Amino acid sequence: MTKADGRAGRLGEVILALDGVSLAFGGVQALRDVSFDVREHEVRAIIGPNGAGKSSMLNVINGVYHPQQGTIRYLGREYRDMDPHEVAVSGIARTFQNLALFKGMTVLDNIMAGRNLKMHTNILLQALRLGPALREEIAQREVVEGIIDFLEIQAYRKTPVGRLPYGLQKRVDLARALAMEPRILLLDEPMAGMNVEEKQDMCRFVLDVNDHFGTTIVLIEHDMSVVMDISDRVVVLDYGRKIGDGTPNEVRSSQAVIDAYLGVSH
Amino acid sequence: MAESLAGLDTFPKLLMHHARARAERPAIREKDLGVWQTWSWRRFAEEVCLLACGLAAQGFRRGDHLAIVGDNRPRVYAAMCAAQCLGGIPVPLYQDAVAAEMAFPIQNAAITHALAEDQEQVDKLLEILPQCPTLAHIYYDEPRGLRHYDQPQLMSCDRLLELGAEAQRHDPAFLEAEIARGAGPDTAAMFFTSGTTGTAKGVVLTHHSLIDRARAAAEMEGLNDADVVLAYLPPAWIGQNIFSYAQPFVTGYCICCPESAETVMSDMRDIGPTYYFAPPRVFEALLTQVSIRMEDASAPKRALYRYFMGVARRVGGAILDGKDVGALDWLLYRLGDAMVYGPLRNVLGMSRVRIAYTAGEAIGPDLFRFYRSLGINLKQLYGSTETSVFVCVQPNGQVKADTVGPAVKGVELSFTPERELLIRSPGLFKEYYKNPQATADSKDAQGWFHTGDAGYFDADGHVKIIDRVKDVGKLADGSLFAPKYLENKLKFFPFIKEAVAFGHGRDRVCAFINMDMEAVGNWAEKRGMPYSGYVDLASRDEVYGLMRECIEQVNADLAAEPEIAGSQIHRFLILHKQLEADDGELTRTSKVRRLHVAEKYAALVDAMYAGKPVVHVEAQVRYEDGRTGSISADLKIRDARTFPPAAARKAA
Numbered sequence: 001m002t003k004a005d006g007r008a009g010r011l012g013e014v015i016l017a018l019d020g021v022s023l024a025f026g027g028v029q030a031l032r033d034v035s036f037d038v039r040e041h042e043v044r045a046i047i048g049p050n051g052a053g054k055s056s057m058l059n060v061i062n063g064v065y066h067p068q069q070g071t072i073r074y075l076g077r078e079y080r081d082m083d084p085h086e087v088a089v090s091g092i093a094r095t096f097q098n099l100a101l102f103k104g105m106t107v108l109d110n111i112m113a114g115r116n117l118k119m120h121t122n123i124l125l126q127a128l129r130l131g132p133a134l135r136e137e138i139a140q141r142e143v144v145e146g147i148i149d150f151l152e153i154q155a156y157r158k159t160p161v162g163r164l165p166y167g168l169q170k171r172v173d174l175a176r177a178l179a180m181e182p183r184i185l186l187l188d189e190p191m192a193g194m195n196v197e198e199k200q201d202m203c204r205f206v207l208d209v210n211d212h213f214g215t216t217i218v219l220i221e222h223d224m225s226v227v228m229d230i231s232d233r234v235v236v237l238d239y240g241r242k243i244g245d246g247t248p249n250e251v252r253s254s255q256a257v258i259d260a261y262l263g264v265s266h
Numbered sequence: 267m268a269e270s271l272a273g274l275d276t277f278p279k280l281l282m283h284h285a286r287a288r289a290e291r292p293a294i295r296e297k298d299l300g301v302w303q304t305w306s307w308r309r310f311a312e313e314v315c316l317l318a319c320g321l322a323a324q325g326f327r328r329g330d331h332l333a334i335v336g337d338n339r340p341r342v343y344a345a346m347c348a349a350q351c352l353g354g355i356p357v358p359l360y361q362d363a364v365a366a367e368m369a370f371p372i373q374n375a376a377i378t379h380a381l382a383e384d385q386e387q388v389d390k391l392l393e394i395l396p397q398c399p400t401l402a403h404i405y406y407d408e409p410r411g412l413r414h415y416d417q418p419q420l421m422s423c424d425r426l427l428e429l430g431a432e433a434q435r436h437d438p439a440f441l442e443a444e445i446a447r448g449a450g451p452d453t454a455a456m457f458f459t460s461g462t463t464g465t466a467k468g469v470v471l472t473h474h475s476l477i478d479r480a481r482a483a484a485e486m487e488g489l490n491d492a493d494v495v496l497a498y499l500p501p502a503w504i505g506q507n508i509f510s511y512a513q514p515f516v517t518g519y520c521i522c523c524p525e526s527a528e529t530v531m532s533d534m535r536d537i538g539p540t541y542y543f544a545p546p547r548v549f550e551a552l553l554t555q556v557s558i559r560m561e562d563a564s565a566p567k568r569a570l571y572r573y574f575m576g577v578a579r580r581v582g583g584a585i586l587d588g589k590d591v592g593a594l595d596w597l598l599y600r601l602g603d604a605m606v607y608g609p610l611r612n613v614l615g616m617s618r619v620r621i622a623y624t625a626g627e628a629i630g631p632d633l634f635r636f637y638r639s640l641g642i643n644l645k646q647l648y649g650s651t652e653t654s655v656f657v658c659v660q661p662n663g664q665v666k667a668d669t670v671g672p673a674v675k676g677v678e679l680s681f682t683p684e685r686e687l688l689i690r691s692p693g694l695f696k697e698y699y700k701n702p703q704a705t706a707d708s709k710d711a712q713g714w715f716h717t718g719d720a721g722y723f724d725a726d727g728h729v730k731i732i733d734r735v736k737d738v739g740k741l742a743d744g745s746l747f748a749p750k751y752l753e754n755k756l757k758f759f760p761f762i763k764e765a766v767a768f769g770h771g772r773d774r775v776c777a778f779i780n781m782d783m784e785a786v787g788n789w790a791e792k793r794g795m796p797y798s799g800y801v802d803l804a805s806r807d808e809v810y811g812l813m814r815e816c817i818e819q820v821n822a823d824l825a826a827e828p829e830i831a832g833s834q835i836h837r838f839l840i841l842h843k844q845l846e847a848d849d850g851e852l853t854r855t856s857k858v859r860r861l862h863v864a865e866k867y868a869a870l871v872d873a874m875y876a877g878k879p880v881v882h883v884e885a886q887v888r889y890e891d892g893r894t895g896s897i898s899a900d901l902k903i904r905d906a907r908t909f910p911p912a913a914a915r916k917a918a
Contacts, residue, residue: 155525155532
């Protein structure tokens with residue numbers, strides 16, 4: 001109740017708009033003419049059966065793939081052929097389905113690595129921990145500690161990531177992405193492989209991030225109950241095509257979506 | 267103590283004294299964002315004053331109760347003192363209690379104001395609002411997640427502090443006058459007992475009794491303002507309250523609040539407390555961790571550890587007691603200290619511990635000796651909420667594994683013919699809140715408090731507790747049956763987490779066993795035994811065999827003690843789930859609620875006595891989020907060998 005009431009007035013302008021995006025790998029058409037938009041402070045879910053093109057969609061936004069057709073407008077500016085680094089600098093962070101962490105490094109170091117884009121002193125000063133670099137590191141550490149506190153992983157600061165259970169690694173991956181202080185956070189199946197309790201925790205963290213930092217969230221998720229509970233709007237993909245778009249309730253009652261999930265005889 | 271605390275008969279007066287006498291000394295430390303933040307006594311007092319003025323501005327009056335729900339945080343303790351400044355009564359509640367458990371205290375004391383640590387606690391209080399219409403003000407410390415809550419009862423602590431600052435500007439002399447109006451016989455705090463039986467009771471304690479006991483023990487142990495304590499147990503429990511509120515107020519020492527419940531171990535290493543309390547289960551968990559990690563160590567390290575632990579077992583306790591052990595052993599022990607015990611104490615965060623207490627449950631003799639042999643001055647104490655904790659404490663040099671020590675200064679003890687321990691002490695509670703019947707039942711006209719614990723004095727005048735008086739029963743043939751005594755013996759095995767023995771009015775004793783998942787899991791892993799989870803592992807024949815060995819060892823022990831040789835365990839089963847406080851099977855302090863368990867699992871008990879080999883069980887379990895589910899399983903029931911008393915004595 002409180003959540004819905006409080007959020008109604010918060011959704012801002014359209015921050016990211018995709019228009020007629022098509023992506024093909026040779027003969028395989030991963031995305032066909034997909035258009036949708038994301039509004040500031042929104043939790044936007046992308047769902048669909050296996051192979052529907054969800055991850056391709058994120059990779060397109062993220063700059064890993066460049067669509068053959070269509071445009072992507074971010075903050076009112078069209079962007080073309082940006083590589084992932086440029087996208088990251090512009091304020092879009094992501095987490096990965098299979099995690100992208102340095103397994104042998106501690107939780108703290110992994111999250112600090114996520115602050116890399118915010119570091120301005122040169123690598124030599126950083127390596128020698130000289131004056132300005134040290135001051136900068138302390139300032140960055142403070143931000144990182146805020147994130148550690150926020151995601152309640154204080155107990156694992158010094159633990160190598162590889163030794164943590166999967167659910168916690170996912171949380172560290174989220175922390176690393178958050179360390180960039182992104183405007184848009186792309187989450188690739190944040191709940192995959194988690195047990196019920198871990199899923200609940202993760203839902204709470206995603207909503208808290210959205211609420212507390214105002215971060216816009218685009219997430220891919222398989223677990224329908226999760227999607228329906230936490231999203232403001234949902235895009236449904238099937239065989240690379242958009243077959244539904246709207247609030248969770250609208251999507252749930254759409255015949256095309258039901259057919260795609262339950263299957264119909266073609 | 268050098269400084270004079272005469273006339274300082276309430277906690278707020280003591281606080282104001284420390285704020286003057288040791289203004290810049292640390293009062294509370296809290297680890298926040300990975301860094302220990304220090305609150306000096308002056309800052310602590312300022313915070314208390316502002317909170318108190320804020321509460322007064324919100325209509326909190328003399329005699330009102332303030333419910334406090336939260337973990338160990340500086341503000342939680344500041345709020346306690348703030349309520350006391352106004353002549354109000356803090357009522358700390360267990361932070362891990364479910365909402366329904368909080369309703370009774372709030373209704374019972376018609377509580378109007380409450381302070382909650384964070385969203386989790388606020389949610390619980392809001393949930394019970396319909397049953398608790400008196401609750402008009404809820405203050406919260408941590409605003410995270412609460413931005414969109416618009417209930418009129420809610421207010422942040424920061425806002426309360428602002429109100430306080432405003433009120434203080436208007437009337438700067440107000441608070442000082444309020445503090446001066448307080449006196450020793452006033453009620454200082456109310457603690458709801460966990461209630462092993464029936465509903466909880468509010469135990470009313472005065473400033474005088476809490477301060478008197480805190481001071482008696484502090485003087486006995488020579489505590490001073492250089493001591494450091496880690497506050498990591500629930501503040502709603504009297505013990506934590508004594509160690510992290512009453513005693514620092516009496517001596518001026520500093521308490522440290524860990525970052526979160528999961529970081530206690532590493533925070534303890536950071537801080538290095540000098541004065542430490544833990545219930546036996548914590549010491550046991552620490553030892554289990556040490557043992558597991560030692561098994562993973564390299565062979566030379568393991569050998570070194572084994573050898574020097576042997577030396578410690580032989581002479582460590584005696585050296586700690588200041589006894590003479592001979593030059594060679596002394597030298598060996600010193601060497602061991604440099605190579606094994608010192609580093610081990612450091613890993614445990616106990617390098618600086620001068621005094622460590624354990625209480626609440628019987629502690630296994632091996633466990634107890636392990637810590638003492640390392641040079642950690644672990645001692646037992648006896649007390650309860652009703653006695654402001656300190657009744658018996660073992661003095662340095664007179665420490666034993668199976669007693670709780672002689673009476674602390676100021677306490678009188680005696681035993682009834684039924685062996686019930688009676689106490690008369692300045693630390694006794696005033697009454698059970700709004701429950702004159704219960705008060706009269708437990709405190710007689712001569713001022714003796716009936717503890718309900720059965721025991722006796724040993725040869726050295728130490729008190730030895732064996733069980734609860736009401737639990738001491740008789741077998742059908744009339745012989746003594748002390749279930750707790752058996753259960754404790756079982757629980758001293760690392761594989762057994764909990765045990766419940768039955769036998770009162772029966773012809774023989776049967777028991778439920780709760781295996782220790784960590785220890786048994788490890789044991790299974792080492793044998794390459796695959797299992798899918800708790801229920802599966804608990805039903806394995808190999809595990810039954812393991813438990814049978816433990817039980818037979820206990821039976822052999824019992825056979826050697828003529829009075830209770832009849833209590834040997836004939837049959838047992840391994841429960842399919844851990845006994846949980848959330849399911850009402852344990853109290854919040856992890857004691858078995860025997861009657862409840864017997865009732866809930868009546869079918870299992872009957873099956874054991876009926877001689878069935880297997881029994882089907884379906885049980886409801888309540889998850890942490892309050893949802894319920896069910897587990898079903900077929901439990902095996904097995905026999906254990908018993909020993910004829912005479913034969914065993916011959917063998918021994």
